[in-house]
Amino acid sequence: MRPFTYSRANDPASATKELAGNPNAKFLAGGTNLIDLMKEDVERPSAIVDISGLRLTEIKPIAAGFAKGGLSIGGLGKNTDAANHPLIRQNYPLLTQAILAGASGQIRNMATNGGNLLQRTRCPYFYEVAMPCNKREPGSGCGALEGVNRLHAIFGASEKCVAVYPSDMAIALAALDAIVKVKNASGQERSISFTDFHRLPGDTPERDTNLAHGELITSIDLPPNKFADKxxxxxxxxxxxxxxxxxxxxxxxxxxxxxxxxxxxxxxxxxxxxxxxxxxxxxxxxxxxxxxxxxxxxxxxxxxxxxxxxxxxxxxxxxxxxxxxxxxxxxxxxxx
CATH class of the missing domain: 3.30.390.50 (CO dehydrogenase flavoprotein, C-terminal domain)
Known part of the structure; x- marks a missing residue:
């Protein structure tokens, strides 16, 4: 693991400002993916901004707006808490099932909802720094194209990347038409439909999402649905x-x-x-x-x-x- 500076954010505004000021900085929430990638020398941040103490954990009904009657899930809430919340179990059992299908109980106790959406591919060529990977080092090539590609994409791939996205939680959120709420360093908020949040590889496989650097996921909003029992x-x-x-x-x-x-x-x-x-x-x-x-x-x-x-x-x-x-x-x- 390479040297980095560490700071703890006290509020979303300071967190986003600090990250936006350093293109090589990363947020640290649960750390269940980032720390592993740093140990493997895949991620090499020069600064870590710890956001684990921010109060963005609440799960609450939505009273107004597009998702009125739905549910808001805090971006820094834990996967375990989301899966076991009575309102999610009752109204969005699909999400509970998907979260509980992922990882292990110990990891779900640490992993955050926003961090789950941002986890990176488990493609072995991405993790192995001796192999070419356009996602890890743009322009180096894609080792999986002519390599062992049993686990790789069958839809939406490009000549630059055939990796797949690993989250279970996000698959349910896609079916539920979730909305991702984010905030930037200027305090501006925006909503991103779930279908637009993640990206296909195209010519820029190093970009997993349409988040701008420094934007923070504050919540994931679920609109009401009529298929909870089916x-x-x-x-x-x-x-x-x-x-x-x-x-x-x-x-x-x-x-x-x-x-x-x-x-x-x-x-x-x-x-x-x-x-x-x-x-x-x-x-x-x-x-x-x-x-x-x-x-x-x-x-x-x-x-x-x-x-x-x-x-x-x-x-x-x-x-x-x-x-x-x-x-x-x-x-x-x-x-x-």
């Missing part, structure tokens, strides 16, 4: 715990009369550089009956555009089957 988070992985997703699917079904689907929400993990919203599958299901055949056709529509690499062709069939199973489980209220 939602499910499915995670397929190599082992039963403490493993990242090969494929994950967050699914929610808003039902009308006569077994008709009013609206479907589907997001996928393990397939792209960002949470992948399965819009083609959603559009196919709108207004149709919730049947196994329609679930299969929706999955076919979504997976038709997949572009697998040499070692991850299995993800196309796995993604297809996972969408179908997640929709079936959602329709059954999470029961097989």
């Amino acid at each position: 939602s499910y988070y499915l995670k397929v992985r190599d082992r039963a715990s403490y493993a990242f997703a090969l494929i994950s699917v967050a699914a929610g079904l808003e039902m009308g009369s006569g077994n008709k689907i009013v609206q479907a929400r589907i997001a996928m993990g393990g397939v792209a550089h960002k949470p992948w919203r399965a819009l083609k599958a959603e559009q196919f299901l709108a207004g149709k009956e919730a049947t196994a055949e329609n679930f299969k056709r929706a999955a076919d529509a979504e997976m038709a555009d997949a572009k697998p690499l040499e070692h991850n062709k299995f993800k196309v069939e796995l993604g297809n089957r996972s969408i179908v199973l997640a929709l079936q489980m959602a329709m059954n209220g999470g029961k097989a």
